[in-house]
Amino acid sequence: MKTLKLVFAFVAMLSLSAFTTVGDGHGYHVGDIATDFKLENIDGKMVSLADYKDAKGFIVIFTCNTCPYAVAYEDRIIELDKKYADKGYPVIAIMPNNTDVKPGDNMEAMQARAKSKGFTFPYLIDEGQKIYPQYGATKTPHVYVLQKTAKGNQVKYIGAIDDNYKDASQVNTTYVENAVDALLKGKEIKETQTRAIGCSIKV
């Protein structure tokens, strides 16, 4: 009986490890403290979350120039920054792709895209691709809403911007806005994790 119990425990452990390794890899879960970074912006300056002394949190978005889903969301990302930067939740965009694989995402291309679209937020390059794996981003666009706490920047929401990539006017649920609104009101976030189709991050 004892050995049977041990076997059960072992099987349970195995299945547990299978669940944690499949899918979301080693990235953050809601509630985790997110790492800060020091990444180069399109203006040549280095940007860290710690630079934002007055921020209450951040809307960190892994995005790029070359993914049609990311492009479909560009205007909505600009709107998010316009709406929430003043309220303490600025957008921080990070381009995670290997630019040898995707030259259309290199620094010059990022600068050109940011200029033509009039990005109001930093557009950083994950040089060396060290940051996105820590967050566990798998695709573009992939959003992490962080809230500043005494312990650090805590992950409050992971996932999609809203529920319609095709057409902003057909959106029913604005996941990111709902999450930030809840944080601003000190309320609980209803949906803390959503999924969306996106382009795999190029390594």
Place this chain on the structure above:
Amino acid sequence: MILCFSCKEEKKDAIAEAQIETPNTLELEVHDFNGIKKYLTATDDKTYVVNFWATWCAPCVKELPYFETLNSEYKAKDVEVILISLDFPSKYESKLKPFIVDKKLQSKVVALDDADANSWIPKVDESWTGAIPATVIFNKNKRKFYEKSFTYDELETELKQFLN
């Protein structure tokens, strides 16, 4: 008809010609997720290889020939490849249909048009974060999901696990 009987070669040509599609004549099957479900469920003894892709997705396009080869090599062993395109509906005419015709895709191509991805991604597989390429291999007895790119050897190795 009489001519065809008289000459085998000609008959062959006529059939080949009839199969040549142009982007204008190609009928594209488009579904929301409910319509796609039947391609994700085994109701017969076949093994299905379902690949989620898009013409704009470079790693997807790169691995597409491997799926095509698999489809032709393993057809006799009751294997069917289904390519579910996530191209934007606005690109069906300008990108997807010309691509299917140019690359002479022989596997079944179905377009999935369902913008509320959060509702259906977990139904394909609970572990899928939403990045493409993504592939499901399944039959009546077994099912496996892959959020990754394949080489032909890797794909064949995975498929063989499903075949007796």
